[in-house]
Amino acid sequence: MHVSTVERSRPRQPLTRRQRLSRADVRYSPYLYVAPFFVLFALVGLFPLLYTFVVSLNDWNLLTGPGEWVGLANFQRELTDPLFWNSIFNTFSIFLLSSIPQLIAAVAIAAVLDTNLRAKSFWRLSIIVPYVVTPVAVALIFSNVFGEKYGLVNNALQYFGADPIMWKTETLPSHLAIASMVNWRWTGYNALILLAAMQAVPRDLYESAAIDGAGAVRRFRSITIPSIRPTMIFVIITATIGGLQIFTEPKLFNASSSVPGGPQRQYQTTVLYLWDLAFNRQQFGRAAAVAWILFLLIVAIGLINFQISRTISTSATKKSRQTKRKAVA
Amino acid sequence: MKIRRTRTAATIAAAAACALVLSSCSSGATPSDTPTGDTATTGAAPMEDVTLTVTTFGTMGLDELYKQYETDNPNITINATNIDTGGNALIDWQTKQAAGAGLPDVQAVEEGWLSKVMQVSDSFTDLRDHGANDIKDRWVPWKVDQATDADSRIIGYGTDIGPQGICFNGTLLKEAGLAEDREGFAALLGGENATWEKFFEVGRQYKEKTGKAWYDQSGFLWNSMVNQLPEGYYKADGTLNVKDNQALKDNWLLLADAAKDGLSSNQSQWDWGGGKAFVDGSFATFVCPAWMLGIVKGQVEAGGGDATSGWDFADVYPGGAANWGGTFLTVPTTSKHPEEAAKLAAWLSDTPQEVAAFQAAGTFPSVLDAQSDPGVTGANELSKFFNDSPLGEILGKRAQGVEAQYKGVDDSVIQEQVFGPSIQELDSGKADGPTSWDNAMKLLDTVVS
Numbered sequence: 115m116h117v118s119t120v121e122r123s124r125p126r127q128p129l130t131r132r133q134r135l136s137r138a139d140v141r142y143s144p145y146l147y148v149a150p151f152f153v154l155f156a157l158v159g160l161f162p163l164l165y166t167f168v169v170s171l172n173d174w175n176l177l178t179g180p181g182e183w184v185g186l187a188n189f190q191r192e193l194t195d196p197l198f199w200n201s202i203f204n205t206f207s208i209f210l211l212s213s214i215p216q217l218i219a220a221v222a223i224a225a226v227l228d229t230n231l232r233a234k235s236f237w238r239l240s241i242i243v244p245y246v247v248t249p250v251a252v253a254l255i256f257s258n259v260f261g262e263k264y265g266l267v268n269n270a271l272q273y274f275g276a277d278p279i280m281w282k283t284e285t286l287p288s289h290l291a292i293a294s295m296v297n298w299r300w301t302g303y304n305a306l307i308l309l310a311a312m313q314a315v316p317r318d319l320y321e322s323a324a325i326d327g328a329g330a331v332r333r334f335r336s337i338t339i340p341s342i343r344p345t346m347i348f349v350i351i352t353a354t355i356g357g358l359q360i361f362t363e364p365k366l367f368n369a370s371s372s373v374p375g376g377p378q379r380q381y382q383t384t385v386l387y388l389w390d391l392a393f394n395r396q397q398f399g400r401a402a403a404v405a406w407i408l409f410l411l412i413v414a415i416g417l418i419n420f421q422i423s424r425t426i427s428t429s430a431t432k433k434s435r436q437t438k439r440k441a442v443a
Numbered sequence: 444m445k446i447r448r449t450r451t452a453a454t455i456a457a458a459a460a461c462a463l464v465l466s467s468c469s470s471g472a473t474p475s476d477t478p479t480g481d482t483a484t485t486g487a488a489p490m491e492d493v494t495l496t497v498t499t500f501g502t503m504g505l506d507e508l509y510k511q512y513e514t515d516n517p518n519i520t521i522n523a524t525n526i527d528t529g530g531n532a533l534i535d536w537q538t539k540q541a542a543g544a545g546l547p548d549v550q551a552v553e554e555g556w557l558s559k560v561m562q563v564s565d566s567f568t569d570l571r572d573h574g575a576n577d578i579k580d581r582w583v584p585w586k587v588d589q590a591t592d593a594d595s596r597i598i599g600y601g602t603d604i605g606p607q608g609i610c611f612n613g614t615l616l617k618e619a620g621l622a623e624d625r626e627g628f629a630a631l632l633g634g635e636n637a638t639w640e641k642f643f644e645v646g647r648q649y650k651e652k653t654g655k656a657w658y659d660q661s662g663f664l665w666n667s668m669v670n671q672l673p674e675g676y677y678k679a680d681g682t683l684n685v686k687d688n689q690a691l692k693d694n695w696l697l698l699a700d701a702a703k704d705g706l707s708s709n710q711s712q713w714d715w716g717g718g719k720a721f722v723d724g725s726f727a728t729f730v731c732p733a734w735m736l737g738i739v740k741g742q743v744e745a746g747g748g749d750a751t752s753g754w755d756f757a758d759v760y761p762g763g764a765a766n767w768g769g770t771f772l773t774v775p776t777t778s779k780h781p782e783e784a785a786k787l788a789a790w791l792s793d794t795p796q797e798v799a800a801f802q803a804a805g806t807f808p809s810v811l812d813a814q815s816d817p818g819v820t821g822a823n824e825l826s827k828f829f830n831d832s833p834l835g836e837i838l839g840k841r842a843q844g845v846e847a848q849y850k851g852v853d854d855s856v857i858q859e860q861v862f863g864p865s866i867q868e869l870d871s872g873k874a875d876g877p878t879s880w881d882n883a884m885k886l887l888d889t890v891v892s
Binding site for chain 1: 720864
């Protein structure tokens with residue numbers, strides 16, 4: 115301290131080494147502190163992304179390595195390949211079958227947990243338990259439960275005289291079965307996030323609404339739902355990203371199937387198709403092209419989600435302003 | 444957001460690496476990619492300390508042998524990695540081969556992925572440089588043919604093979620009034636001249652009497668039918684041989700008729716209801732390469748059965764001799780100690796070691812002297828399970844007359860992805876023979892091009 119006052123009194127004096135070091139420290143150190151993330155991101159995020167693009171422009175065989183430069187031919191080939199579109203259909207079908215019921219159930223569970231329950235922590239912990247189990251274990255168990263000949267579900271159906279359902283060889287049943295795995299794992303997780311959002315809603319809003327004579331359902335619809343909208347959007351976006359990249363569940367649902375994703379590719383999702391292309395069919399270039407198409411698709415859907423969420427949040431603030439004005443009046 | 448992103452990234456990376464089963468995540472992903480060559484730089488001293496890395500898969504019965512080799516050769520240390528299944532070992536090998544790093548000194552290779560290996564056969568050491576020609580008479584000749592690439596380089600030493608016989612359930616056959624002993628059963632299928640027609644004919648008799656299926660599912664039968672042809676999905680010159688392959692189509696229609704008549708139990712292969720299908724009388728016969736015998740025993744036991752469940756093994760195979768599977772020990776060219784690695788591979792595939800491996804893991808030897816060794820032909824746990832069937836003796840006979848068929852680049856892809864879906868259509872009754880064949884041809888255009 116004392117040294118610096120002395121030096122400040124002599125401004126023209128060139129800076130000492132120590133001072134220059136100290137100045138550099140102030141100026142550059144923050145970048146160093148954040149650098150590890152960006153270095154890591156460049157290494158394991160950006161580089162693979164760009165390299166994948168380079169691979170996708172080649173006729174690249176997994177084993178024999180890069181072949182000819184083919185430009186965008188791999189993209190063209192994939193966009194006209196029926197198996198690629200089949201995988202896109204499967205992905206979206208499983209995504210919709212899982213996300214929609216999942217969100218509805220998560221909101222309902224969160225709403226129940228938001229009330230004054232006994233043993234709150236116990237209930238909250240129990241709904242997150244499925245999330246702790248690894249997806250591989252979940253897939254193996256569900257695969258057994260949905261076995262066509264010896265599975266629990268079909269045994270129960272037959273016990274009640276119904277026909278067994280071909281869970282692993284027909285399209286809709288297999289999608290439902292896989293969606294149920296996803297739901298089992300993610301409903302509780304989403305419910306907890308929504309619960310956190312619900313708890314942030316000011317309680318006095320509910321009280322005044324109750325005094326005004328609003329019932330529980332009305333309070334839920336008019337107060338809870340609008341208040342948790344931003345969180346809902348967050349949950350939807352993450353569910354979209356996860357849902358479009360689904361792999362483990364369909365891969366292990368019928369692990370012994372000679373074609374990954376069902377004998378007639380009934381539940382071969384896009385990532386599974388990509389994996390099959392790269393590692394079974396050795397079409398590394400085409401697999402890279404599929405990876406990029408999927409990446410662009412997810413970015414596009416992310417942007418749409420973002421747009422929707424912006425519209426909603428602005429309309430939500432407008433509304434809240436209106437209510438405030440009303441309250442003032 | 445973060446959690447979800449981690450999950451998806453981990454899913455793709457991890458699941459790709461350890462595709463099939465839980466345990467592979469721990470065993471499959473550990474690369475043994477650091478052959479410690481601390482003395483490698485000091486030049487080729489006669490007793491140089493060498494560490495050899497070995498990657499195997501499944502149950503190959505080699506663990507005890509490594510110790511013995513280390514005792515006999517004090518300068519050698521063996522670092523062994525065993526991957527749980529052949530499928531995961533393939534992914535492991537492919538990834539390292541593609542990356543050009545991390546391959547071990549001795550790599551076990553499965554017959555099923557030999558067509559892929561042969562694409563890059565020049566990245567494996569030619570074992571003729573290390574004395575393969577002097578010892579190649581020890582194996583059944585077709586095993587050496589399989590491991591020989593287009594330039595006549597020998598890239599692998601054979602360990603086990605999978606000569607095929609038929610497993611059958613004597614109890615079920617007795618109930619149907621058919622021959623229940625293995626000689627009688629073999630004679631029923633035509634003995635030495637057994638054909639698939641005869642096999643299905645007896646199956647129809649069985650179906651008529653009991654109303655039950657004859658075999659578990661059509662996939663394994665189709666495997667054999669294709670392998671028994673002189674030329675399968677490819678001609679010997681390497682050109683695709685599917686669409687105009689009349690022999691192939693005839694076999695397909697034969698199989699389709701059998702499935703249409705309900706001879707197939709339409710089981711999920713490799714699952715069989717957790718083994719229940721083996722004990723509840725779902726089917727009476729089963730395609731059994733040597734290594735399948737242990738699997739059958741495991742399935743029966745998992746399904747709650749035991750030696751009294753009636754399974755037996757007969758010295759007969761429809762359509763002549765056939766082989767399915769088997770393993771080779773190879774030396775990737777990335778090995779820093781090819782000489783020592785080749786020596787270890789040669790030792791591991793010598794008679795006493797193959798007998799020991801058979802006794803430890805039931806892998807049937809490809810070495811002729813080992814096949815006739817009392818340690819292989821004698822009774823053991825497995826033969827007791829199969830109604831005291833002389834397994835070693837039968838398998839030795841079943842190994843004669845097999846021919847190494849030329850396998851093209853996409854052989855396994857055609858098997859699994861082109862005909863696999865159509866097999867399932869046949870078994871589940873979704874399509875008849877000609878339709879399912881046409882479907883397969885359409886897939887061929889999409890998948891292999």
